[in-house]
Amino acid sequence: MGMHTVAVVGAGKIGEVLLSGLVKAGWPVDRLIATARRPERADELRSRYGVRVLENAEAVASADVVAIAVKPQDAGALMAELGPLMSSDKLLVSLCAGLPTSFFAKYLRDEVPVVRVMTNTPALVDEAMTAISAGAHATAAHLSLAEEMFKPLGRTIRLPESQQDAVTALSGSGPAYFYFLVEAMTDAGILLGLPRQVAHDLIVQTAIGSAVMLRDSGEHPVKLREAVTSPAGTTISAIRELENHGVRAALLAALEAARDRARELAAQNT
Template identity: 50%
Template sequence: MGQTLLGGLLRAGRDPASVLVVDRRAGRARELHERFGVRVVAAGVGAGAGEGVAAVRSADTVVVAVKPQDIAELLDALAPHLRDDVLLVSLAAGVTTAAVEARLRPGTAVVRVMPNTPSLVDEGMAGLAGGSSVSDEDLATAEQLMRSCGRAVVLPEKHLDAVTALSGSGPAYVFYVVEAMVEAGVLLGLPRATATELVVQTVVGAGAMLRETGQHPTVLREQVTSPAGTTAAALRQLDDSGVRAALVSAVEAAWARSRQLSGD
């Protein structure tokens, strides 16, 4: 996700010379420099951090894009080198702003972000929540950062588990349905490549209709559903199979798991 955000920033017009990437793997750092033209520093964390991590002392915004289990050690290494007025944006899933703030200088501005994988194609959706010391300007900066690879919404942190369940995990639900529809097409005799093309474009088109028309999904669904027609027959089967209830339960399960991981 860090590389995705980096690519989005540069496509949005950010000067590569203004971006510093710190990566614990020297080979990876060289790869990012060669691909994006940004400044890079290879640095470990903890006892192996050395002066590499100290390179962040000049940054006014620091984005932490690591796995949740790695963030505590990284923050401990970063903390002595961060500016007093720095904005720290955390992409670590399930790690609360309070947990991040506890390892930094009191008063450090922290914004927690829950992005999703369509950010890879600049169609991401991110939820942002500010910590106890963020200003409106800090939130606006973080929001602009995430909008470089999609859309973003700012909301209270108590809602980020729901964001995780809906948009964070949401692409997987869509891919799951696409898989099933493609398999149905193959079952009905279509070549797999043709079935895939039909389903993928249908999903893309349906999503575009939702966004561009602004109409409620119920209205759009009813426009496709003729009385006693093929769509009506399919929808009746979905209702009889409890698909709607299963989707609601699935999102609720993801929400519950997110709360568990964040310690709520």
């Protein structure tokens, strides 16, 4: 750690999460660079993290790892500017949702290694799930470096790039599904006569405990569910209603729709 100089180009929400994680993990601040469109944002990043905030071209010239954290629709104009400045001794890490590594490769004149990363918003509390895929010219060493960068934010996993659209649908968008479920269960708690805050607290802690059990027990979710489901009891009555209303099928359809939308967005920007 610390031998590489990392430039986060477009230090918005996700870019700042990466910066914050690197700082907390002990990455030398003098080897961290950020770029920002607005002067007030640049001042904010300098004050908060003590990093250098440079213009895009200067940041790329000063770094050997360039993390692109702009919105997908802004990536083309950015890469037209930065592509000619990238050389094969640098690593490009993309955090741009939906964009394949081939999108970046067409702006690069040399055999610049590209790694595609999909993380999610629990990175804000160091509980992210980050999927990392190698693009053209990226080696195992490049993947290891990307893992080192994102490990402070939570868990990492290596996947073939062909699976990244599914990752976007499942874990990239995944937190929203859980928030939606908590919202619906909170409303149900109110319907059943509980105060909103009580219902919220009950559901959130139940979600945390259930997630930890799934993670730490190694048991299949069906087995854990069956342990709560007594014959002719309350839980099986509720599950019957979920099945009657097609909740399982709705989830499958929802994730397929998210994956298809990821593909559409990629096609629009490539």
